[in-house]
Amino acid sequence: xxxxxxxxxxxxxxxxxxxxxxxxxxxxxxxxxxxxxxxxxxxxxxxxxxxxxxxxxxxxxxxxxxxxxxxxxxxxxxxxxxxxxxxxxxxxxxxxxxxxxxxxxxxxxxxxxxxxxxxxxxxxxxxxxxxxxxxxxxxxxxxxxxxxxxxxxxxxxxxxxxxxxxxxxxxxxxxxxxxxxxxxxxxxxxxxxxxxxxxxxxxxxxxxxxxxxxxxxxxxxxxxxxxxxxxxxxxxxxxxxxxxxxxxxxxxxxxxxxxxxxxxxxxxxxxxxxxxxxxxxxxxxxxxxxxxxxxxxxxxxxxxxxxxxxxxxxxxxxxxxxxxxxxxxxxxxxxxxxxxxxxxxxxxxxxxxxxxxxxxxxxxxxxxxxxxxxxxxxxxxxxxxxxxxxxxxxxxxxxxxxxxxxxxxxxxxxxxxxxxxxxxxxxxxxxxxxxxxxxxxxxxxxxxxxxxxxxxxxxxxxxxxxxxxxxxxxxxxxxxxxxxxxxxxxxxxxxxxxxxxxxxxxxxxxxxxxxxxxxxxxxxxxxxxxxxxxxxxxxxxxxxxxxxxxxxxxxxxx
Numbered sequence: 001x002x003x004x005x006x007x008x009x010x011x012x013x014x015x016x017x018x019x020x021x022x023x024x025x026x027x028x029x030x031x032x033x034x035x036x037x038x039x040x041x042x043x044x045x046x047x048x049x050x051x052x053x054x055x056x057x058x059x060x061x062x063x064x065x066x067x068x069x070x071x072x073x074x075x076x077x078x079x080x081x082x083x084x085x086x087x088x089x090x091x092x093x094x095x096x097x098x099x100x101x102x103x104x105x106x107x108x109x110x111x112x113x114x115x116x117x118x119x120x121x122x123x124x125x126x127x128x129x130x131x132x133x134x135x136x137x138x139x140x141x142x143x144x145x146x147x148x149x150x151x152x153x154x155x156x157x158x159x160x161x162x163x164x165x166x167x168x169x170x171x172x173x174x175x176x177x178x179x180x181x182x183x184x185x186x187x188x189x190x191x192x193x194x195x196x197x198x199x200x201x202x203x204x205x206x207x208x209x210x211x212x213x214x215x216x217x218x219x220x221x222x223x224x225x226x227x228x229x230x231x232x233x234x235x236x237x238x239x240x241x242x243x244x245x246x247x248x249x250x251x252x253x254x255x256x257x258x259x260x261x262x263x264x265x266x267x268x269x270x271x272x273x274x275x276x277x278x279x280x281x282x283x284x285x286x287x288x289x290x291x292x293x294x295x296x297x298x299x300x301x302x303x304x305x306x307x308x309x310x311x312x313x314x315x316x317x318x319x320x321x322x323x324x325x326x327x328x329x330x331x332x333x334x335x336x337x338x339x340x341x342x343x344x345x346x347x348x349x350x351x352x353x354x355x356x357x358x359x360x361x362x363x364x365x366x367x368x369x370x371x372x373x374x375x376x377x378x379x380x381x382x383x384x385x386x387x388x389x390x391x392x393x394x395x396x397x398x399x400x401x402x403x404x405x406x407x408x409x410x411x412x413x414x415x416x417x418x419x420x421x422x423x424x425x426x427x428x429x430x431x432x433x434x435x436x437x438x439x440x441x442x443x444x445x446x447x448x449x450x451x452x453x454x455x456x457x458x459x460x461x462x463x464x465x466x467x468x469x470x471x472x473x474x475x476x477x478x479x480x481x482x483x484x485x486x487x488x489x490x491x492x493x494x495x496x497x498x499x500x501x502x503x504x505x506x507x508x509x510x511x512x513x514x515x516x517x518x519x520x521x522x523x524x525x526x527x528x529x530x531x532x533x534x535x536x537x538x539x540x541x542x543x544x545x546x547x548x549x550x551x552x553x554x555x556x557x558x
Contacts, residue, residue, distance in 0.1 A: 027051060027052060028049055028050065028051055028074075028078060029048075029049070029051075029052055030047065030049050030074050030077070031048040031049075032047050032071070033045055033046075033096070034047065035097075036090065036115050036118045037114070037118065038093075038110070038114040038115070039110060040107070040110065040111070042093050042094075042101050043097065044090050044093060044097075044115055045091045045096035046088055046089060046090040046115070047073060047074050047087075047088070047089040048087070048088055048124075049074055049077025049078055049080065049081045049086070049087040050086050050087075050124060051081045054084060057123065057124055058084060058085055058086050058124065058125070058126055059085050059086070059125070059126055059128040059129065059130065059153075059322075059326040060080075060087075060088050060119050060120075060125045060128070060130075061083075061086070061087055061088065061131070061132060061322060062088045062115065062129055063076040063077070063080070063087065063089045063090070063131075063132065063133055063137065064089075064090045064091075064092070064108070064112055064115070064131065064144075065089065065091060065092065065095075065137050066091070066136045066137075066186070067095075067136070068091055068095050074089065076133070079319075080319075083322075085130075085322070085326075086124050088115075090115050092104070092107075092111075092136075093107045099186070099187070102186065104163075104182070104186075104220060105143075105163040105237045106237065108140045108143035109143045109144070109147065109237070112141075113144065113147060116129050116144070116149040116152050117149055117151070119151070120149070127151055128153050128326055129152050130152070130153055130156070130325065131144065131154075131155045131156065132155070132156035132158070132322060133294060134157070134158030134159040134160065134261075134293065135158075135160070135161055135290065135294070138157035138158050138159055138161065138265065138294075139160050139161045139163065139237075139238075139264075141155035141157040141160065142157055142160060142238055142239060142268055143237060145243070145247050145249070146238070146239050146243045148246075148247065148249060153326060154250050154252075154322065154325040154326070155249065155251050156251070156252045156254070156318040156321055157265070157268065158253070158255070158265075158293055158294035159254070159255050159259050159261045159265055159290050159293040159294050160253070160255075160265045160268060161261045162238060162263075162264030162265075163234050163237045164227065164230045164231075164233070164234025165230060165234065165263065165267060166262075166264035166267075167260075167261060167264065170263065170466060170467075171465070171466060171467030171471065171491070171493050172228060172229065172230070172468040172470075172471040172475055173445050173466050173468050173519065173520065174224070174228075174520050175260075176197075176518045176519050179192065179210055179211060179214070179218060179221045180192050182220040182221060183214075183216065183221075186220065187218070192214050196210070196213065196214055199213055200213060200517060201392065202392055203534075204392070205533055206533050207225070207520045207529070207532075208222065208530040208531060225530040228528065228529065228530065229471065229476050229477060229478060230471075238268070239271070241274075244272050244274070244276050245275045246276075247276060247279070248278075248280075249280070250280040250281070250282075251272070251279075251280065251281040251282070252281075252282045252283075252284070252317075252321045253265055253268065253269050253281065253282070253283045254283075254285070254293055254314045254318070255284075255285050255288070256286060256287065256288025256289055256290070256292055256293035256297075257285065257286070257288065257344070257495060257496065257497045258288065258289045258301060258302065258403070258495075259289055259290045259292075259293045259495075260290050261290060262293075262495045263494075265293075266283075266496055267493075269281060269283050269355075270355070273354070281338065282321075282340070283339050283355075284317065284334065284340045284341075285340075286310045286342035286349075287301060287306045287310050287342060288310075288314070289301055289302075294314055294315065294318075295314060295315050296313040296316075297312070297313075299311060301403065302400075302401065302402050302403040302461075303402040303403055303404050303405075304344075304402075304403040304404055306344075307344065307345070307346070307347040307348075308347060309342065309347050310342045321335075336351040337352055337353050338352070338354060339351065339352040339353070339354060339355055339357075339358060341358065341498045342498065343426055343428075343498045343500060344497075344498060344499040344500065345502075346426075346500050350498075358428045358429060358498075358556070359426075359428040359429055359554040360555075360556055360557060361554075361555050361557050362553065362554050363552070363555055364551070364552050364553075365507070365551050365553070366548065366549065367383070367416050367435075367509070367545060367551075368381070369381070369547070370414075370416060370417065371417060371418070371419075372417060372418040372551070374418075376548065376550075377548070380546070380547065381547050382544040382545055382546045382547060383547070384543065384545075385414055385511075385513070385543040385545065386541065386542055386543070387412070387513050387515055387540060387541040387543075388537075388541075389515060389521065389523050389534065389537035389540070390534060390537045390540075394412060395411060395412070395515055395516040395517075396413060396512050396515040396516065397411045397512075397516040397518075398411070398449060398510075398514070400461045400464075403460060403461045404458055404461075405458065405459050405461075406457070406459070408459050408508065410510060411512060413447070413510050413511055413512030414510070414511045415509070415511075416508070416509040416511065417506050417508050417509075419506065420504055420506055421503060421504065421505055421506065422503060423503050424501060424502050424503045424558065425500075425501055425555045425556065426499065426501065426555060426558075427462065427497060427498065427499050427501055427553060427555055428498050428554055428555060428556045429496055429497075430463075430492070430493075430495060430554070431450055431463065431551055431552060431554070432491060432492040432551070432552050433448070433490070433491055433549070433550055433551035433552060434488050434490045434491075434550060435448075435488065435489040435549045436486060436487070436488050436546040436548050436549045437469075437487060437488075437543055437544060437545055437546065437549070438484060438485065438486045438487070438543070438546070439481060439483065439524070439541060439542065439543050440483050440484055440541065440542045441481070441483060441523075441526075441541055442470070442480040442481050442482075442525065443468065443469055443481060443524045443525075443526060443529070444469050444481075444513050444522055444524055444543075445466065445467070445468050445469070445513065445520070445521075445522040446467055446489060446491075446511075446513060447464065447465070447510075447511070447512045447514055448464065448465040448466075448509060448510070448512075448551075449461070449463075449464040449465075449509070449510040450463050450507065450508070450509060451507070451508040451510070452499070452506070452508070453506040453507070454502060454505050455502055455503075459508065460499070462497050462499065463495040463497045465491050465494045466514070466519075467489075467491055468529070469481055469487075507553070509551065511545065513541065513543070523536040523537050523538070524538075524541055
């Protein structure tokens with residue numbers, strides 16, 4: 001996500017002894033392009049914002065970011081100053097200084113520590129520092145608590161990405177925008193050609209040639225593709241089990257059902273609680289996307305009118321939390337327990353002491369012919385699917401621009417449907433499952449979307465799983481499937497969702513294999529997927545989906 005920012009270039013002397021401000025900033029002291037030293041010898045560029053009326057030391061709120069555009073960046077410092085803090089905006093190593101020093105995700109563990117150390121020693125800081133905000137900024141907070149500085153009193157990681165886990169790939173499948181992410185936000189190149197995905201698809205070139213196809217070289221893109229497993233490169237960027245066990249500061253996490261980074265945000269929460277039984281960690285989730293999970297939600301998200309009680313500013317909640325921890329003000333009213341979630345369709349929030357206690361039942365459905373059946377079929381059978389990767393006239397695509405829609409486009413996939421439900425219940429949590437399959441290749445990228453078919457005949461998109469079969473058993477190690485042998489593909493990293501399912505509704509699964517312009521194509525040859533081309537397509541992918549395949553859906557019965 002890009003932020004609107006502005007830059008003022010100041011000399012070191014003016015940074016130390018003066019300030020530069022516009023006529024609109026008359027109530028603030030704004031110091032721009034402050035250089036913060038780090039142990040690496042590479043200085044970090046920062047903006048410091050105070051209200052002129054605040055002349056005594058205050059707690060500081062650090063907003064650490066990898067994005068830079070123009071001087072409206074100071075807005076994030078002003079928001080903190082307006083709440084009687086000192087606002088600090090610090091940029092990732094190399095941003096605003098020298099991009100040759102920039103390596104996304106790699107240096108936050110030490111750099112943020114040094115930034116906090118510097119902040120805590122300034123005369124305008126009372127020695128207490130908090131951090132907040134989302135996405136990459138959310139990740140940076142988790143990197144910071146790998147080795148927490150004593151001055152860091154709390155973090156509020158919102159919609160936090162987990163490198164290698166949910167960005168730049170999800171369940172080992174690269175996300176569609178990982179080239180444009182660095183091209184647009186970091187290198188500030190001209191936008192990629194709109195036809196680039198279609199050129200990739202129609203030419204059948206290797207995915208790792210996508211930057212060359214656009215006429216550029218992108219080292220970030222290439223580096224990320226060179227780590228297709230959730231290996232030590234990615235794992236080193238976030239806390240280890242031992243580091244989670246030592247985190248002793250209070251934390252507030254916020255995310256949304258339709259947040260692209262929800263899987264990572266939730267994994268941090270799970271791991272922190274797993275390895276630290278005394279974790280002081282609150283979790284808030286509702287019908288929000290990536291923006292709504294860290295700012296103010298839209299009243300209408302992708303065609304769905306959110307319940308009125310869900311219309312809560314996550315940014316205000318973050319500052320209320322910071323006030324609670326740093327100033328001793330009351331705890332935000334919403335935080336009635338450790339897990340706080342809004343049940344779509346009920347206009348209510350619910351609260352639980354843990355994720356494990358939010359549901360009291362589980363529905364299990366087997367994929368049998370075209371049905372989702374609640375009992376394991378006694379007679380073994382399978383459903384066939386065929387994907388010809390050489391065929392560029394047809395696609396196997398997943399695309400849901402709206403949450404609620406009239407008809408479901410199977411896009412050459414398979415649809416499985418339950419019987420009508422005779423009473424209402426609430427889906428609470430992340431659906432999981434195990435797919436049993438026999439294929440004639442060594443790998444494939446699986447897509448599994450879950451919908452409610454409502455009594456009025458409309459479909460309500462709930463959530464989706466996408467994952468690479470060869471990493472299903474272990475996301476850190478590739479294990480190719482054996483052609484023409486029955487194999488299982490377990491999955492559990494899906495998004496949390498909470499919604500009332502009405503009497504007279506059905507649940508629907510759309511099962512498919514990726515073959516379209518907007519995501520990488522896994523041809524199943526067993527080679528590195530980013531290096532495969534249409535020449536590796538070979539014969540069509542032949543799949544048997546066996547009817548002992550199942551999904552599990554956590555629910556709460558009324």
